[in-house]
Amino acid sequence: MAILSRRDDPDARSRGETALIEAAIALMEEGEPYASVTVAAITSRAGHTRTAFYFYFRDKRDLLMAATDRLVGGLFDDTDHWWSGGDREALETTLRAILQDYRRSSALIRALVEATSYDRVVADYWHGEIERFIEATEARLPPAYAPPTRRGVASALVWMIERTYYLRILDEDTAGDAVAVDALLEVWARTLGLGD
Secondary structure (H helix, E strand, C coil): CCCCCCCCCHHHHHHHHHHHHHHHHHHHHCCCCHHHCCHHHHHHHHCCCHHHHHHHCCCHHHHHHHHHHHHHHHHHHHHHHHHCCCCHHHHHHHHHHHHHHHHHCHHHHHHHHHHHCCCHHHHHHHHHHHHHHHHHHHHHCCCCCCCCHHHHHHHHHHHHHHHHHHHHHCCCCHHHHHHHHHHHHHHHHHHHCCCC
């Protein structure tokens, strides 16, 4: 009988990746900047060896992008029902959900934005992920927006959320969150021609 390796067991692979991702995020949540987090610290925290780390990830950058893939998947789940034909109320629900996702993943997002400032691969990766949201938003714009303005408007709307919410999570005080959501809702609703 053949013995299955971790490569043959997707559940074991997923558990191993998750343990390492969670260890890295925990270190960053404790205040360790992404640039200072070492593979040794991650593996020690996760109870894995360096060899195990490199079984799952090529390097720390690969881990960061894998963690972000999971976040982006959740963001797409939150936005999908609105993109599929939601109204102003659905848009408001979506904007609130995205900010909650950002709050829950603040250490990861701070690390991601930090890395985009000096790592071209991470920057290209993140811009590629944002591009998916831009394309989906562009598809929802009213016909009055013709190319190339249509593309520019969609890009501005999406990056407006990304930057506004990034700035919100730098402040642990959530008092301004509702104002930020309301402001974004007003801009988006006016742009998309959604009524009150």
